[in-house]
Amino acid sequence: MSLIIQIQSIAVSFLFGIVFSVIYNILYFILYTKYWFINLISNLLFSFIMFGLYFYLLLLINNGVVHLYFLLSLFLSFALYNKLFVKFRVKWKKTMLNQLK
Numbered sequence: 001m002s003l004i005i006q007i008q009s010i011a012v013s014f015l016f017g018i019v020f021s022v023i024y025n026i027l028y029f030i031l032y033t034k035y036w037f038i039n040l041i042s043n044l045l046f047s048f049i050m051f052g053l054y055f056y057l058l059l060l061i062n063n064g065v066v067h068l069y070f071l072l073s074l075f076l077s078f079a080l081y082n083k084l085f086v087k088f089r090v091k092w093k094k095t096m097l098n099q100l101k
Contacts, residue, residue, distance in 0.1 A: 009058060012061060013077070015077070016074060017073065018078075023050070
């Protein structure tokens with residue numbers, strides 16, 4: 001696999017991790033219920049769909065070759081975005097609560 005294809009694959013993995021995190025956070029507020037079984041099924045279904053899309057993208061870019069650093073890039077971007085999103089969400093909630101008082 002050429003270096004250009006590897007860089008494209010890492011970039012797509014990183015961007016897909018951000019997209020995965022954004023969609024997960026949006027759907028978490030929509031699909032979360034008090035029933036753990038429904039939460040488990042919806043999370044598993046969402047994860048299977050998203051990872052299917054990820055592997056399909058890798059299939060289009062580099063014939064479906066998966067390296068460890070592609071997955072590390074995916075999970076790193078997911079974790080970084082969640083860390084930043086949580087800080088933003090906490091600040092947003094505080095400002096909203098202050099405005100309501």
